[in-house]
Amino acid sequence: MKIEKQATSGQLDFTFSRRAVFVGGVQAAIGLTVAARMSYIAVADNEKYELLAESNRVNLTIIPPRRGWFVDRYGKPIATNRADFRVDIIPDRLVRKDETVRTLAELLTLSTDDVDRIHRELKNAQGFQPVQVAAGLDYERFAAVSVRLPDLPGVTPRQGYSRFYPSGAAVGHLIGYVGTVSAEEYQRSKKPLLITPGFKVGKDGLEKTLEDRLQGEPGAKRTEVTARGKIIRDLATRPDIPGKPVQLTIDIDLHNYAARRLGLESGSVVVFDCLTGDILTMASMPCYDPNSFSDGIGRVEWKMLNGDDHIPMLNKALQGLYPPGSTLKPVAGLAMLRQGIDPDETVVCNGGYRLGNRVFKCLGRHGAVNMRTAIMKSCNTYFYAMGRRIGYDNIAPVGRELGLGQEFSLPFPSQRYGTVPDSAWKMRKYDQKWTESDTLNAVIGQGYIIASPFQLAVMAARISSGLHVQPEILLKKRVAPKPLSFPTEHLDVVRDGMNLVVNGAGTAVRSKLQLENITMAGKTGTAQVRRIAGAQRGQSGAWKYRDHGLFVCFAPVAAPRYAASVVIEHGMGGARAAAPIAKDVLTFLYDRAQAMASLEALEAGWGGNIAQRMAAKYATFQGQPAAPPPLDPTI
């Protein structure tokens, strides 16, 4: 060991003093570090942390805005909000899933169908999306859950509003329904309102397309809460601003009547105010009950809807497409008049029309018919002959002017606009020349031509008023419609023919209105679903192969005010299935008592009104195995 490395006690004392100073210095430095850091947090970042402390302390609960009402043209409610107690689960905060759901099922007396739906939705839930357990609860059941909240983390009971459609299934296709926001919708806007329990958005129909108007502004409830979520006190609350009400052109009483009158049939009724284009009724049945969709639909109900060959998910008025059949004869008549054909010129009907070596059949042997009688009797031979003379390229533009093949600017999520064929269309589509037999088929509304019931009603409205009316569903002041390009004399010929259909010796005389001074004019149509095979003619056999029954009409004949179309799928004939419904619906406009009497007699035979029949059907479906519905049934 070297000598300078030798230490003495004195040296060590000196070292100690020096090192004590050093240690004191280090301590002071650390103290200053803490002081500096603290100052930085509390002064420079003060605002940020104050905000964080405040957002810790204050729990902002969004109050979903009450949705705007739908009211009809007279202010009667079509869709409203019902105050209710509801219980939801926030999947993120759920701890013991099965146990919690079991407890809730017991407390709320949930059906197995409901429990099943909750489990399924929980499995697919995205964590932030609330899953509805039950809505529309009475206070007792609501309170039973509320008092057990500490044992049920993730369960949120709240008082809110749910959508209510007083007309039930009758307005399903017209209004649509509401539902919780899907994950995709939330990803798009990320608004916290969207995942607030109890908040619903429009999923279909007008509820969907008018969402912005109906939604309103959410309110906010601020409460001071502890870290464990216990509420200490309420702070200021900002109330919600309800969405704006939407007034429709619909006459809800008429609409409901039409929906009920459709009965067991699958079909649609569209009624226009033919002077303005206001849609008074757009009924399509059968239909789902939008109330049950809005509450989250169960497995059984979904199976019942989906397994129905009457397709309750489809709005048949706008999205159903049918060969219009003979309802198109007035259109052909107008085209012939425009091409200079004398309406009094006759064609002899011997039960058919020969084109080359093929005979196009008529439904009867009508003898010599002119235009009016041809419409009245629905004589194919007359229209084959005259249609062939003028050619279909002269008829198609008339059909389009009357609304066929057209899309209208209406706030519905989808409308199908069908086809009005002509030679250019066929060349474009099939790369084939238009043939004369195509003309013969098209002129009686068969073959390539297809149209929606809605378009047929527009056609009826335009023929009856002579005005180029634009359909409208939202009630508002509009400019008066322009007249059509047809001279009044031409329109009168056609209207005469349609008058004779009902009030002369035509195809729908049995559906004459039983009213004083008010008469209805119309045109029946029967559309083949498949090519006529043998003697069946689509009048018997399996339901889905039967002919469609169509009827277009207007009333009163003297001064047309209302125009309508009725299409009954597989109804076997316009006169048989569609015209009686049109008769009752138009009667309802003038004499409710008579119309109701007729309806009630019918409903007695059908097994009750819509709601009663659906309930009975639901009961028979219950207990049967069923596959789960998709999360968003409209997709």
Added chain:
Amino acid sequence: MNGIVPAPIAALPWRVIFILMALVGFGATVLYSAAGGHLEPWAGKHVLRFIALLVLAIAMSRMPQGFWKSITFPLYLLLLLLLVVVELMGFVGGGSQRWINLGFITLQPSELMKPAMVLAAAWFFDRLPPNRIYGIEATWPLVLILILPSAMVIIQPDFDAAIAYAFGLGVVGFMAGLPLIYFIGAGAALAVVAPLVYFFGMKAYQQDRVLIFLNPENDPLGAGYHITQSKIAIGSGGIFGKGFGNGTQSYLDYLPEGHTDFVFATMAEEWGIVGGFFILFLYFMLMRWGLNVAVQSKTRYGKLVAAGLTCTIFFYIMINLLMVVGLAPVAGIPLPFVSHGGSSMLTMMLCVGIIMSIERHPGSKHGQFQ
């Protein structure tokens, strides 16, 4: 002191007593507020405990230095034995146990070992001839003194205590004059070993603590919650704080451990950085007092013990404050004299009592190898 005050009272170490009373009093105020304006369950006990332990500390201060020197080694051995007993009890009881319940008090040997470690090291350097300070004889016994209890607490597992032992021992060794190269070398070794320990020596929850310390925002609702909420409390307090009784972070339970490990954040929320600086000032005074006692002690043992115990107190203060302001990982170390908690207060007051004793008995300039 004037004549009215009786001599025994006037002779008390009033300087440090005032500092401690200020710290404990302020701590009690914070605890009172944290309990929502009640003496129960923390503030009242805090003060009573302090008074009782102050009496103990004053009694300890009457003991001569020689007494501490004489009991140092037996005390170290006794605590080592108790650590083994605790370990065995934990083994039998099927879980980690750190204390022995004596009925009237619970003893936590790993906690008491912290000052005992300092005493043991000082005792060793006192016996070591000054000219051996550079030799191997100066280090291996130290390593032994450290390793035995450290091994016991690491099994528990209580890394924090092991680090505290190493710190106390290191400070005494440093003050005793061990070559600087040891400390520089140890620092360098630590830089190499730390990542190895992190990856191979730590359990998952300990790794988490380190990770979360490095980035608490990664896991604001999980384990990073403590640090985040603590910073929110301090940051939202601003310069003057939200006022007594107005701290929402602690009052609404957002700040976890607001009466123990994170009491400083509770305080800062209501008193702002003004309150924080006040506490730092008191600690500064306490440290100054402790180091002064050390410098003024005439014996090597006294110097080393006073300095070592002062630094033991400082270790608590440093780790706690750095943790609370988000500069150190979360460790279960309370803030001396301010946090609620009996066993840490006991350790601190034992340290203070021994330092007081050395202040009162500076001794005379003759060591064993004078």
